[in-house]
């Protein structure tokens with residue numbers, strides 16, 4: 538073995554529960570987990586690290602972010618403090634479109650440079666995989682520029698970046714009178730041009746976004762190009778987007794405050810992950826909770842993510858996301874931890890590669906200075922990360 542972390546308490550997240558190993562050890566070879574079990578049975582390794590009783594979890598996974606974007610929306614935030622709603626600002630030409638303007642103006646290197654502090658904040662709290670969406674370019678060049686910037690983040694930092702194409706995030710103003718023309722552009726020019734730049738395709742199915750019929754066209758184009766889909770669904774109203782996404786075997790449907798029973802049943806049948814975004818729920822001061830108990834009852838996997846974006850969730854802390862998942866959504870400690878590890882990996886289609894501490898997976902670990910896992914969910918603003926291991930290093 539190359540490296541052995543021993544004298545640790547391990548939450549493998551491989552189940553049941555936290556998949557606990559008291560007095561455990563993890564061994565890595567060639568960047569992969571080669572062995573995990575009781576420390577007394579551990580293999581020898583070239584390097585042994587004594588964890589002095591600390592906790593090890595899988596490296597954290599942020600499965601929904603808009604980390605790459607130009608500018609910020611602090612002014613919009615001030616308007617909302619004075620009573621303007623997120624939707625009213627969007628309909629008046631602000632919101633996502635104002636970030637589109639700033640993103641179009643920024644060069645690719647500027648986008649990378651401005652995203653790095655946000656990425657660093659996630660990494661500092663143990664994130665080893667981060668999903669990044671496009672969706673503020675809203676032109677062929679703009680979207681490809683965003684995706685190249687997202688990929689470049691993975692060259693700048695030791696972290697796995699999963700990219701998602703979100704061309705149907707908002708209608709760009711130059712297509713105000715030609716919605717169909719814009720969806721044509723997304724389906725006929727942008728998706729075919731993605732090459733290896735995007736791992737999945739997403740859309741914003743909403744009154745201020747795209748209709749279910751428009752979303753269906755995007756999903757058809759994604760399918761024709763062999764790309765899995767995800768969806769911003771049922772955030773501000775019930776458009777029946779989650780059921781539509783599930784009918785395309787979606788990896789995840791995200792937000793879901795207005796999700797109904799038919800949507801839940803469709804997601805359960807398709808194995809589509811419910812990615813809940815408590816940062817957006819909090820920051821937009823939404824009042825309708827996602828149907829947590831019904832999701833549980835139906836056996837829908839639940840992931841949690843930051844939704845880091847300049848409009849609804851300028852949040853770069855998965856620890857705070859877990860706290861919000863518990864306090865706002867009443868998730869258990871186990872659900873919160875699974876939500877940012879095992880289920881977040883599933884929401885990216887990466888469940889065989891990351892998300893639990895099991896032999897064969899990438900050796901992505903977070904080592905914590907805590908007495909019990911509940912501390913990761915309970916504290917607000919304290920970062921107990923002791924060390925972060927990515928691909929065995």
Ligand SMILES: N=CN[C@@H](CCC(=O)O)C(=O)O
Pocket residue numbers: 603632633636741769772817844846847848849850
């Ligand atoms: N809801 C749509 N997209 C983002 C918000 C983007 C923005 O406002 O810039 C979200 O996930 O909340």
Ligand SMILES: [Zn+2]
Pocket residue numbers: 601602603769844846
């Ligand atoms: Zn989002």
